[in-house]
Amino acid sequence: MNHDINIGKLQRNCFRQSKVPGEFMLQMRVPGAVIDAKHLSLVQHVAETWGNGKFHIGTRQTFSLPGIKYENIDAVNEYIKSYIEAIEVELCDVEMDDTDKGYPTIGARNTTACIGNQHCIKGNFDTTSLARKLEKLIFPSNYHIKMSVAGCPNDCSKAHFTDFGIIGIAKMEYDYGRCIGCGKCIDACQGHATRVLSKSQGKIIKDTCCCAGCGECATVCPTGAWTRNATKFYRVIIGGRAGKQYPRMGKMFLNWVTEDVIMGIIGNWQDFSAEILEHKPIYLHGGHLIDRAGYDRFKEMILEGVELNPESEVAERIYWAETEYRANIHVKPVNK
Amino acid sequence: MSYAVSIEKMDKVLKELKKKYRVYAPIRFEKRGRYSDTDLIRYAEIDSVKDVVYNEKSDFSPKEVIHPITQTLFHFTEYEYRESQIDDKEILIFAHPCDINGIKRLDTIFLENGNNEDVYYKRLRDKVKFVLMECQEDWDTCFCISMGSNQTDDYSLAIKFGEDQLSVEVKDNEFEGFFASEEEIDFTYKFVTANQEEVNLPKIDDKEMLKKVYDLKMWEDYNARCKDCGACTSACVTCSCFTTSDVIYSENGRVGERRRVWASCQHEDFTEMAGGHSFRNTPADRMRFRTLHKVYDYKERFGEEHMCVGCGRCTDRCNQLISFSKTINKLTEEVNRLQKEVN
Incomplete structure (x- = not known):
């Protein structure tokens, strides 16, 4: 086949090039990874009508539909208009000029999330709702960003391996009078968390320095002596990434911040990216972008105009720990 | 006499009552439940009848009002001690019939067991009057009918909650004056007459059968299922166990208090004795003990x-989803089977 296809343009339209020339895989966004099951019939229709009948549960929790031929892309885009409107416009309140030409940008990737407290007994907040609010801040945009939202410090959604990982944490409150000193919370903290609880005079004492905010103590407490403060707090992990060169786990940037702070910093991401990339939205992992700016400059720009709640903690510096597949400078061949 | 009383009027009555009474009812603590974004409903003092949660079962029982989770008995210094004090207020508790019957069981334990009245219980209990709350629905874990605890006549007021109006039956003359100007209505409290959940109680006639019940295989299931958390006993209106200990104030090691704090027979250390000897060592042992205590031992001892x-x-409250009514029914099935084997 004699193809003449602008694959860059199609990629920005969320159609990914296949190894089969002329075929593409559509990646449909599911911000926060939960939607009504009724949308599956649309996904099925696209896969069976224009794709190869299969769909991949994308690694970023998209519906990925492979085997779509180039000539059918317009028809697919027209067909998924209702999906884009239902998810992006209605659920996420995203402002879009045009919804019948498919996804306008691929820069900001789909925000992944665990099921959170919609279902999970460990979850500290509604991950999907937060991801939908974030969607409005990052989409559509040609600037690259990957985010993951985790309901609790178990981090099942791998917030530690993405540009911005947002983890729900709970400020635990202790009712001395309701506590029967049974020590179930101590066991839970010992086994699952950061070992900050111990017993003194028949009651519990806590080393507040290192509480992970997981809420395990409340889950096991028989009398309701441990409860979550009703305000939702978050930990923000930055700069995690996979990739061929320097994969690394992200590090804690903020701890005990409120939703307003999250909205503030993510709201600043595009300006930060534009500044560092000299207004050219090239593809660069968020972690590399932070590296290029340097942590101090990143911190200054991303916190610009953001009012930190009094409980907030901000990393003074970050010690990255990469796995250096590219820069194994100390390893030499034996014969040299 | 019964009256139709508006919420506003009832709140005025409440304000008056609070001069003499501490008024306790099940109220909602938003987002304070075991899991994120779930609520906790437990007893606390109320400021408005609007706070009363009447159409959901409370997570915890009213027993904590008169059998506090943590209770200081006396304070001591090097040379003297002083008994803890309580205030002069009387106590009014909003409760369903099962809970009022449950508190009668606590009375037996604290006031009649071993011919020795527990003064710390009694001094609170003597203050209590009940406001009976009508059960507007039969929740699926209730089995009051099977236990004969769906009715009571131990109440001063009986209330049926409505959207913006209450039906109030005044049984105790002390409260008649508060409602004299209200519209009289024909309201009598309706006790629940049927539960979705029916429990068959085990018939354990002799010690020989009891021994067989001890050895039932069914208890072993709970070794894997029960996590010994004690949520069941904390929520139970009739569980009365506590541990007494001395607390020494850290600022002065010669001054402190003696207090008692709830204990749970489901906890590993409940039967631990000096020297580390313990005689209910597994969740199965503890589950068997609790079950038999609730539907055998107590009646064996007190008779009624x-x-x-x-x-x-x-x-x-069981976060491992163990149903106590199903456990009793399983036990009864096993006892019936054993009975047949004997015959």
Whole structure:
């Protein structure tokens, strides 16, 4: 086949090039990874009508539909208009000029999330709702960003391996009078968390320095002596990434911040990216972008105009720990 | 006499009552539940009848009002001691019939067991009058009918909650004056007459059968299922166990207090004795003990009724989804089987 296809343009339209020339895989966004099951019939229709009948549960929790031929892309885009409107416009309140030409940008990737407290007994907040609010801040945009939202410090959604990982944490409150000193919370903290609880005079004492905010103590407490403060707090992990060169786990940037702070910093991401990339939205992992700016400059720009709640903690510096597949400078061949 | 009383009027009555009474009812603590974004409903003092949660079962029972989770008995210094004090206020508790019956069981334990009245219980209990709340629905874990605890006549007021109006039956003359100007209505409290959940109680006639019940295989299931958390006993209106200990104030090691704090027979250390000897070592042992205590031992000792009043809170609060009513029914099936084997 004699193809003449602008694959860059199609990629920005969320159609990914296949190894089969002329075929593409559509990646449909599911911000926060939960939607009504009724949308599956649309996904099925696209896969069976224009794709190869299969769909991949994308690694970023998209519906990925492979085997779509180039000539059918317009028809697919027209067909998924209702999906884009239902998810992006209605659920996420995203402002879009045009919804019948498919996804306008691929820069900001789909925000992944665990099921959170919609279902999970460990979850500290509604991950999907937060991801939908974030969607409005990052989409559509040609600037690259990957985010993951985790309901609790178990981090099942791998917030530690993405540009911005947002983890729900709970400020635990202790009712001395309701506590029967049974020590179930101590066991839970010992086994699952950061070992900050111990017993003194028949009651519990806590080393507040290192509480992970997981809420395990409340889950096991028989009398309701441990409860979550009703305000939702978050930990923000930055700069995690996979990739061929320097994969690394992200590090804690903020701890005990409120939703307003999250909205503030993510709201600043595009300006930060534009500044560092000299207004050219090239593809660069968020972690590399932070590296290029340097942590101090990143911190200054991303916190610009953001009012930190009094409980907030901000990393003074970050010690990255990469796995250096590219820069194994100390390893030499034996014969040299 | 019964009256139709508006919420506003009832709040005015409440304000008056609060001069003499501490008024306790089940109220909602938003987002304070075991899991994120779930609520906790437990007893606390109320400022408005609007706060009263009447159409959901409370997570915890009213027993904590008169059998506090943590209770200081006396304070001591090097050379003297002083008994803890309570204030002069009387106590009014909003409760469903099962809970009022449950508190009667606590009375037996604290006031009649071993011919020795527990003064710390008694001094609070003597203050209590009940406001009976109508059960507007039969929750699926309730089994009061099976336990014969669906009715009571121990109440001063009986209330049926409505959207913006209450039906109030005044049984205790002390309260008649508050409602004299209200519209008289024909209201009598309706006790629940049927539960979705029916429990068959085990018939254990002799010690020989009891021994066989001890050895039933069914208990072993709970070794894997029960996590010994004690949520069941904390929620139970009839569980009365506590541990007494001395607390020494850290600022002065010669001054402190003696206090008692709830204990749970489901906890590993409940039967631990000096030297580390313990005689209910597995969750199965502890589950067997609790079950038999609620539907055998107590009645064996006191004769009239079983300890369990079928409020079902132990089932509601179990985070391992162990149902107490199903456990009793399993036990009864096993006892019936053993009975047939004997015959």
